[in-house]
Amino acid sequence: MSQDATTKAADKSQHDAERRQFLTDMTTAFGVAGAACAAYPFVTSMNPSADVKAQATTEVDLSDLPAGKSKTILWRGKPVFIKHRTAEEIAEAREIDNDPEKLAALADPQKDTDRVVNENYLIVMAVCTHLGCVPMEGGNYDGWLCPCHGSQFDTSGRRRAGPAPANLEVPPYKFIADERILIG
Ligand code: FES
Helix, strand or coil: CCHHHHHHHHHHHHHHHHHHHHHHHHHHHHHHHHHHHHHCCHHHHHCCCHHHHHCCCEEEECCCCCCCCEEEEEECCEEEEEEECCHHHHHHHHHHHCCHHHHHHCCCCCCHHHCCCCCCEEEEECCCCCCCCCCEEECCCEEEECCCCCCEEECCCCEEECCCCCCCCCCCEEEEECCEEEEC
8 A cells, every 4th residue: 555545544544533432422412411301300391481471470269179179370380389278287387386496497487377378278389499390299297298309398388308498489479359369
């Protein structure tokens, strides 16, 4: 083989090696990005579009919600829990209010009376304050349990266990009739 041909073969070999490395790098990068997306919290994928954001308020009828039941509605593209609390659930929440030591021991001390407008209804964002997953009903405190990393919330939506740093957020709302609220 001539000197020229040898040089060309070497160049081609190096080019092929660089191309293979580039493809490997891209595959790895997309693989990592894909895994990160899969692990991304559920509510982040529900970021509201501009037109949803524009709907700043949502009216909710509570007349179809008997004591002990809850429903989830969407406000500005994010889920909100509306719980019609039983007398026992209200009493559980108020027990903490009335015990200064237990109240002070909360990660995010807040009285139930400061979290509700009408004690019969708890209205909170259905977004875990840890990384944004949607909690489900249950747990050791008769409220909600986050399936992602195990945070638990009580019948006032207050953080009682797990990595969540704060209580479930209470959105702005008001009663516009006995059984009708306006969120936002
Ligand atoms: S997102 Fe709820 S505990 Fe982590």
